[in-house]
Amino acid sequence: xxxxxxxxxxxxxxxxxxxxxxxxxxxxxxxxxxxxxxxxxxxxxxxxxxxxxxxxxxxxxxxxxxxxxxxxxxxxxxxxxxxxxxxxxxxxxxxxxxxxxxxxxxxxxxxxxxxxxxxxxxxxxxxxxxxxxxxxxxxxxxxxxxxxxxxxxxxxxxxxxxxxxxxxxxxxxxxxxxxxxxxxxxxxxxxxxxxxxxxxxxxxxxxx
Ligand code: HEC
Numbered sequence: 286x287x288x289x290x291x292x293x294x295x296x297x298x299x300x301x302x303x304x305x306x307x308x309x310x311x312x313x314x315x316x317x318x319x320x321x322x323x324x325x326x327x328x329x330x331x332x333x334x335x336x337x338x339x340x341x342x343x344x345x346x347x348x349x350x351x352x353x354x355x356x357x358x359x360x361x362x363x364x365x366x367x368x369x370x371x372x373x374x375x376x377x378x379x380x381x382x383x384x385x386x387x388x389x390x391x392x393x394x395x396x397x398x399x400x401x402x403x404x405x406x407x408x409x410x411x412x413x414x415x416x417x418x419x420x421x422x423x424x425x426x427x428x429x430x431x432x433x434x435x436x437x438x439x440x441x442x443x444x445x446x447x448x449x450x451x452x453x454x455x456x457x458x459x460x461x462x463x464x465x466x467x468x469x470x471x472x473x474x475x476x477x478x479x480x481x482x483x484x485x486x487x488x489x490x491x492x493x
Pocket of ligand 1: 419421422423433437440465466467470
C-alpha cells in the first residue's frame with residue numbers, strides 16, 4: 286500500500302468517527318467532548334447523577350466511583366441540603382421569633398411584656414421611631430393631632446381617657462396588627478423597634 290493510500294484510509298476512518306459521533310438522540314448524548322464541563326463533580330441540587338458507575342471509564346476518583354457520580358449518599362432522598370431539625374421554628378428577617386397572635390387576640394397580646402430593657406438610649410431611639418412612624422397621625426406629643434391624622438380621622442389621643450392605661454403588650458399588638466382605622470405596621474417595623482416605640486409611648490408620652 287502506498288503511503289498516500291494509507292493516509293487516505295486514516296482520514297476516512299477519522300472522518301467517519303467524527304460524523305458518527307455527532308449522532309445523539311433520545312437519552313443518548315453521543316460522545317461528549319470534555320464531559321467534565323457538562324457533568325459537574327460538585328453536588329448539584331437539580332442535576333444529580335445517582336448511578337455510581339457513570340463515567341467510570343474516565344474516573345480518577347479516590348473513592349472508586351464513576352467520575353460523574355455526584356449525588357450525596359449520606360442524606361435521605363440523596364438530597365444535598367440538610368433538613369432542619371424537627372420542631373425548628375423559623376425566625377423573621379430581624380432574627381426574632383414569629384409573632385403568631387391574630388389581630389383579634391388582643392387580650393392574649395396584652396399579657397406580653399416588653400423584652401427590651403429600658404434605658405435613655407432606648408428612649409432616644411424610640412423617639413426617633415415614633416416621629417418617623419406615628420407622629421404623622423398621632424402628633425408629636427401623641428394627642429392625635431398629626432397632619433395625616435386630620436385626613437384619616439378618629440385618631441386616638443394617646444394621652445387621654447382609657448388609652449393611658451393600655452398595657453405595653455396591647456400597644457405592641459396594635460402597632461403590629463392594626464386596629465379599627467389604624468393600619469398594621471408589622472411588615473414595616475421590626476419587632477425590636479416596635480417595643481422601643483412602646484417604651485417611648487409609655488414613658489414619655491403617657492408618662493406612665
Ligand atoms: C395612618 C394614621 C396612623 C398611624 C401612622 C398610626 N396610628 Fe395609631 N391610631 C390611628 C387611628 C385612626 C387610631 C384609632 C383606631 C380605632 O379605634 O379605630 C389609632 C389608635 C392607636 C392606639 C389605640 C389602640 C386602641 O386599643 O384603641 C394606639 C396605642 C396607637 N394608635 C399607637 C400608634 C403608634 C405607637 C403608632 C406608630 C407606630 C401609630 N399608632 C401609628 C392612626 C394611626
